[in-house]
Amino acid sequence: MHIYGLTGGIASGKSTVSRQLERLGCPIIDADLISRQVVEPDTAAWRAIIGTFGVQVLNDDRTINRPLLGSMIFSDDEKRHTLNAITHPYIQYRMLWLLLKYFILGKSFVVLVTPLLFESSRFLKFMKMVIVVNCTEEQQLERLMSRDGLTEEEAMKRISSQMPLSTKCRRAQFVIDNTGERGQAEQQALHLFNNMKRMSLFCGLYKWICAALVLTLVIFYAVYF
Ligand SMILES: CC(C)(COP(=O)(O)OP(=O)(O)OC[C@H]1O[C@@H](n2cnc3c(N)ncnc32)[C@H](O)[C@@H]1O)[C@@H](O)C(=O)NCCC(=O)NCCS
Numbered sequence: 001m002h003i004y005g006l007t008g009g010i011a012s013g014k015s016t017v018s019r020q021l022e023r024l025g026c027p028i029i030d031a032d033l034i035s036r037q038v039v040e041p042d043t044a045a046w047r048a049i050i051g052t053f054g055v056q057v058l059n060d061d062r063t064i065n066r067p068l069l070g071s072m073i074f075s076d077d078e079k080r081h082t083l084n085a086i087t088h089p090y091i092q093y094r095m096l097w098l099l100l101k102y103f104i105l106g107k108s109f110v111v112l113v114t115p116l117l118f119e120s121s122r123f124l125k126f127m128k129m130v131i132v133v134n135c136t137e138e139q140q141l142e143r144l145m146s147r148d149g150l151t152e153e154e155a156m157k158r159i160s161s162q163m164p165l166s167t168k169c170r171r172a173q174f175v176i177d178n179t180g181e182r183g184q185a186e187q188q189a190l191h192l193f194n195n196m197k198r199m200s201l202f203c204g205l206y207k208w209i210c211a212a213l214v215l216t217l218v219i220f221y222a223v224y225f
């Protein structure tokens with residue numbers, strides 16, 4: 001099974017691209033979604049967060065107050081590292097299970113959508129290819145402020161808590177340009193999906209041909225020697 005990494009900067013358009021891939025039938029493992037599941041009330045990560053950040057980070061229904069926790073960790077590097085140290089092992093463990101599930105289901109490829117792929121993912125070395133969704137820093141800032149209702153200062157802190165998008169693009173094998181209309185990024189996602197399908201089909205065929213060759217040699221050896 002081929003594992004592809006989809007990453008980018010905060011609000012650069014990862015979800016926009018991954019939604020399109022999902023619509024096309026691509027198996028997706030989304031780290032942001034998992035990061036919500038692992039901190040549901042009464043889970044181990046939820047308890048550790050309360051133990052570290054206090055009960056003030058809870059809503060009335062005992063779920064984590066994400067905007068509040070976000071404002072705490074994006075203005076304090078130490079707190080951010082602490083939260084990462086609590087949540088990341090649970091997130092990666094769950095991702096591993098989902099990878100196993102897709103493998104058992106016989107999927108030929110899967111896309112891992114991980115914002116911190118270069119910063120902290122253990123799966124990087126197992127990836128066939130890393131795809132980065134790119135846009136300008138001005139667009140990132142504008143989109144982040146309007147989506148999450150943040151001030152310019154708050155949005156800048158979030159952007160600078162991650163590896164610069166330009167560095168991520170340099171390290172990627174494929175870059176999706178999301179500086180234009182959403183439809184243009186979706187078109188590139190379609191092109192990417194077709195390439196992933198072709199590549200997995202080719203590798204599948206290659207493996208079957210190799211297996212057939214080995215079998216032929218074994219039979220030949222058994223019959224003539
Ligand atoms: C800080 C939290 C509570 C904010 O929640 P919120 O719902 O507002 O944002 P959401 O989870 O949708 O994340 C939005 C984006 O923020 C960025 N981001 C999130 N956590 C981090 C982090 N620890 N460091 C840098 N960027 C981050 C990512 O680009 C992500 O796509 C939440 O992001 C969290 O629990 N983060 C720690 C877990 C983590 O690292 N998640 C990222 C995926 S591995």
Ligand SMILES: Nc1ncnc2c1ncn2[C@@H]1O[C@H](COP(=O)(O)OP(=O)(O)OP(=O)(O)O)[C@@H](O)[C@H]1O
Binds near residue numbers: 008009013
């Ligand atoms: N090409 C585009 N033109 C205008 N707005 C866009 C475009 N692409 C994405 N957006 C908007 O920008 C915001 C961020 O996009 P999206 O949620 O896809 O980014 P993301 O990288 O997944 O963000 P995060 O890192 O926070 O998870 C969303 O409100 C989205 O609707």
